[in-house]
Amino acid sequence: MDTRKRLYVGLLVASLLFLLGAAAAVWYLVAYRELAVNRVILAVVAVAMGGLFMVVAGGILAIVLSILRCEAIPSLDGAMRLANQVLFPVAVFLGKALGIEREQILRSFIAVNNSLVRARKRFIPPRQLMLLVPHCLQDADCPHKITVDIGNCKKCGKCCIKDLVELADRYHATLKVATGGTLARKFVAEVKPRGIVAVACERDLSLGIQDTGVLPVVGVLNSRPHGPCFNTQVALEQVEEAVRALVKGE
Numbered sequence: 001m002d003t004r005k006r007l008y009v010g011l012l013v014a015s016l017l018f019l020l021g022a023a024a025a026v027w028y029l030v031a032y033r034e035l036a037v038n039r040v041i042l043a044v045v046a047v048a049m050g051g052l053f054m055v056v057a058g059g060i061l062a063i064v065l066s067i068l069r070c071e072a073i074p075s076l077d078g079a080m081r082l083a084n085q086v087l088f089p090v091a092v093f094l095g096k097a098l099g100i101e102r103e104q105i106l107r108s109f110i111a112v113n114n115s116l117v118r119a120r121k122r123f124i125p126p127r128q129l130m131l132l133v134p135h136c137l138q139d140a141d142c143p144h145k146i147t148v149d150i151g152n153c154k155k156c157g158k159c160c161i162k163d164l165v166e167l168a169d170r171y172h173a174t175l176k177v178a179t180g181g182t183l184a185r186k187f188v189a190e191v192k193p194r195g196i197v198a199v200a201c202e203r204d205l206s207l208g209i210q211d212t213g214v215l216p217v218v219g220v221l222n223s224r225p226h227g228p229c230f231n232t233q234v235a236l237e238q239v240e241e242a243v244r245a246l247v248k249g250e
């Protein structure tokens with residue numbers, strides 16, 4: 001097995017041993033709880049777990065209240081992020097176990113994220129907004145390299161890139177077309193936007209939203225009438241509505 005594969009397999013084994021060790025430690029502490037030191041350790045673990053539970057529960061409550069009142073709770077921003085980070089994989093796993101389609105769960109996550117971003121009402125100057133869209137929106141037969149420079153689009157109207165260029169121009173926002181997560185991250189690092197309107201499929205959007213951390217991202221789903229990653233489309237009015245949600249004075 002080569003080094004790259006050894007690393008992941010090694011980490012899998014280490015994780016399993018870690019879980020086994022944690023379970024054995026809990027068993028030992030409970031089995032010998034008459035020892036004073038074990039009682040102290042159990043109490044510390046219980047307090048830490050209780051604290052984490054309270055913060056995550058507070059984060060979930062803040063998410064629900066923010067959505068219902070359309071108003072952010074800035075003091076609980078960190079708790080909301082923690083709740084998302086800790087529980088997102090669990091929620092997806094649980095949903096799948098209950099027979100809920102993965103894409104449906106991701107769509108729900110994106111909708112919750114968009115509501116929270118809107119509730120924050122932290123508007124930014126249009127020039128600091130980035131429109132990040134996937135390469136698959138471009139007509140598959142178009143020869144122009146728009147990922148290198150969006151200025152290469154001839155605005156022939158065969159795909160929605162023309163409309164997106166015009167939309168970005170109207171708002172003086174930066175439009176970037178990415179072929180994947182790596183290029184998207186590179187664009188974010190280069191442009192340093194203060195807000196992003198991202199267009200993508202459920203999977204890429206939810207990953208991107210989690211990746212960007214504190215940066216506000218409003219996600220717009222593309223439609224795939226010809227199957228995934230090929231001549232996809234996006235509703236321009238939804239993109240413009242997302243831009244208005246982030247831009248100052250709109």
Ligand code: SF4
Pocket residue numbers: 138139142143144146152153154155156157158159160161162
């Ligand atoms: S609108 Fe731009 S990207 Fe789309 S097919 Fe025409 S030149 Fe290519």
